[in-house]
Amino acid sequence: MSTAFDTEHWTGIGALALAALAVGLPLREEGLFLVALVGVGFAAYARLGDAPEPQLTVERELSATAPNPDDEVRVTVTVENTGESTLPDLRLVDGVPSGLAVTAGTARLGTALRPGKRATYHYTVTAVRGTHEWEPLTAIVRNASGSRERSVDVVSETALRCLPSLASTASIPLRGLTTPYLGQVATDVAGSGIEFHSTRRYRHGDPLSRVDWNRYARTGELSTLSFREERAATVVLLVDTRTEAYVSPDEDAPNAVERSVEAAGEAFSALLKSGDRVGIANYGPRECWLSARTGERHRAEARQFLGSHPAFSVAPADEPFYPSIALRRLRRRLPADAQVVFFSPVADDYVVTVAKRLDAYGHRVTVVSPDPTAADSPGHRLARLERRDRLRDLRGGGLRVLDWGDRPLAVELARTSRRWQR
Amino acid sequence: MKLRLSAILGAVAVLVGLLVLVWEDLATAISLEWALVLLVAIIAGVQTLRFVQERRSTPLRATETRDPEQRYAAPTPGDDADETLGTASGWSARGRRSRGQLRERVGQAAMAAVVNATGCRQEEAARRIESGEWTDDPVAAAFLSERVSLTARERLRLVLGSPGSQFLTQVDRAVKAVERLTEEP
Numbered sequence A: 001m002s003t004a005f006d007t008e009h010w011t012g013i014g015a016l017a018l019a020a021l022a023v024g025l026p027l028r029e030e031g032l033f034l035v036a037l038v039g040v041g042f043a044a045y046a047r048l049g050d051a052p053e054p055q056l057t058v059e060r061e062l063s064a065t066a067p068n069p070d071d072e073v074r075v076t077v078t079v080e081n082t083g084e085s086t087l088p089d090l091r092l093v094d095g096v097p098s099g100l101a102v103t104a105g106t107a108r109l110g111t112a113l114r115p116g117k118r119a120t121y122h123y124t125v126t127a128v129r130g131t132h133e134w135e136p137l138t139a140i141v142r143n144a145s146g147s148r149e150r151s152v153d154v155v156s157e158t159a160l161r162c163l164p165s166l167a168s169t170a171s172i173p174l175r176g177l178t179t180p181y182l183g184q185v186a187t188d189v190a191g192s193g194i195e196f197h198s199t200r201r202y203r204h205g206d207p208l209s210r211v212d213w214n215r216y217a218r219t220g221e222l223s224t225l226s227f228r229e230e231r232a233a234t235v236v237l238l239v240d241t242r243t244e245a246y247v248s249p250d251e252d253a254p255n256a257v258e259r260s261v262e263a264a265g266e267a268f269s270a271l272l273k274s275g276d277r278v279g280i281a282n283y284g285p286r287e288c289w290l291s292a293r294t295g296e297r298h299r300a301e302a303r304q305f306l307g308s309h310p311a312f313s314v315a316p317a318d319e320p321f322y323p324s325i326a327l328r329r330l331r332r333r334l335p336a337d338a339q340v341v342f343f344s345p346v347a348d349d350y351v352v353t354v355a356k357r358l359d360a361y362g363h364r365v366t367v368v369s370p371d372p373t374a375a376d377s378p379g380h381r382l383a384r385l386e387r388r389d390r391l392r393d394l395r396g397g398g399l400r401v402l403d404w405g406d407r408p409l410a411v412e413l414a415r416t417s418r419r420w421q422r
Numbered sequence B: 001m002k003l004r005l006s007a008i009l010g011a012v013a014v015l016v017g018l019l020v021l022v023w024e025d026l027a028t029a030i031s032l033e034w035a036l037v038l039l040v041a042i043i044a045g046v047q048t049l050r051f052v053q054e055r056r057s058t059p060l061r062a063t064e065t066r067d068p069e070q071r072y073a074a075p076t077p078g079d080d081a082d083e084t085l086g087t088a089s090g091w092s093a094r095g096r097r098s099r100g101q102l103r104e105r106v107g108q109a110a111m112a113a114v115v116n117a118t119g120c121r122q123e124e125a126a127r128r129i130e131s132g133e134w135t136d137d138p139v140a141a142a143f144l145s146e147r148v149s150l151t152a153r154e155r156l157r158l159v160l161g162s163p164g165s166q167f168l169t170q171v172d173r174a175v176k177a178v179e180r181l182t183e184e185p
Helices: A014-027 A030-046 A213-219 A257-273 A297-309 A323-333 A350-360 A380-395 A409-421 B003-024 B026-027 B034-057 B079-088 B093-119 B124-131 B138-144 B151-160 B166-181
Strands: A054-064 A072-080 A087-095 A101-105 A108-113 A118-126 A130-132 A135-142 A146-154 A158-164 A181-202 A222-232 A233-241 A277-281 A289-291 A338-341 A367-370 A400-405
Touching: A014 A367, A030 A297, A072 A087, A072 A135, A087 A323, A101 A338, A108 A367, A108 B124, A118 A289, A130 A297, A146 A323, A158 A297, A158 A323, A213 A338, A233 A257, A233 A289, A257 A277, A257 A367, A257 B003, A277 A297, A277 A323, A289 A297, A289 B093, A297 A380, A323 A350, A338 A350, A338 B166, A380 B079, A380 B093, A380 B166, B003 B026, B079 B093, B079 B166, B093 B124, B093 B138, B093 B166, B138 B151, B138 B166, B151 B166
Parallel strands: A233 A277, A233 A338, A338 A367, A367 A400
Antiparallel strands: A054 A072, A072 A118, A087 A108, A087 A135, A101 A118, A130 A158, A135 A146, A181 A222, A277 A289
């Protein structure tokens, strides 16, 4: 039940009648008396009837309910007046999810509806990753004269699910913290592999293919070549989803969390391909944890996670967040041999502490930081300087940091990882 | 009470009007003297003014609708600094506080940049900022240190060269000086 209120559109209309009367009486002009009557008529019209209580049903039809990112989705909204009163002035504003932008048409309609009639309108949204649920449609109703107004919300559950494609384009070079399993991360452990590590005295049982025959020919001593053993790593992709991480250089650009999730998707795929065990977690409200595993099923699960887990939504959550408790929980969950790839815009000081502490706990941390700063005002430039200083601080602490600008992640990685090679 | 009185008066007037419709003789009983007519006209005039005044003091009301077409727009880092900069003018306590906050933030950024660029210790960097030798821009140097003061000529150029607030220009110059320091190889 909604309450109607006065719009004050007709306030003071009585002045028209009275002014004509005030002038007409002393001058004894009949014409002015008539004008006064018109004024009285308007004043009566303004008070005629209340804004009707609307009874509406809303149906939304999407041209695709599970589109790919960047696809255009046409939304058809049909509103039916199921009540018994005519709605002479009906304004509709659809509750488009905050993560979606209307790219063609408008999500509004102004119309009049008789009982049993329907009105239909369309608009187009561009799909972005995530589960997007429509908010209730707002209907604003006025009476015929527009002097009274009321608004109601009409619920119709509609959702659009858009899963990321998980292209494995960006392979993040890992650090030397590995599992005992065979993989592709070159370690400092001597064993079988490709890259030369050391030689040692031959021991009974060493494979003949690794015996250094040249040396045997020279000196007559048997020795064994050792290579850098290549092992698989356990990686947890940690995405910073605190409210502070929802920053972007301008209104049109995707925010840092969106870029982080996209990058995590690419990294996940690439790492899984190279045989590493990969998990996904967030650092922020609405906790999300996908433990590190391998396999095609795990890949599908991760796609669902990144696409529809509320932790990775396009707008920040209102829920409270306790940073130190969350860090403690995260630490308990992280496997001892897991290294962390931390996606964060590093837009505040606290996140530096988090990254450094995770690194100090023995999870070698690589920070991938989408750059959210702009340079169009002194304040923005100051924030950019402060962020660079934070990144420098992280690098100084021995963490690997990728400052990810506008270029694709793979390009930026290729440039930076050359510097990372020891 | 006032409303009730006017309502009674109105009701009586309407009743008399209706009676006149039925009983035309009654109209002759109502005196139509000039003074009475003028009185009614004056009352109408006063009421007109009252209604006009009421209209002028009453804003239109309508339900505010959101902008559902637009996506959630995330803030840009530094929006808070720009906001502080907006309140940093004037002699109010708030203006002074804002200026103090910004000076400190820029000072910290400058300190980090000096330490990083020269590899010196924090104390040495603080000394350089205090003496103004960290930059060749006199405005930036004077902004972060009370010991450095501008020459009359520089001050005049600063005043003439700042279309908006002078403080804004000072912050801008100081931030640019720090940027130059971090970008130099």
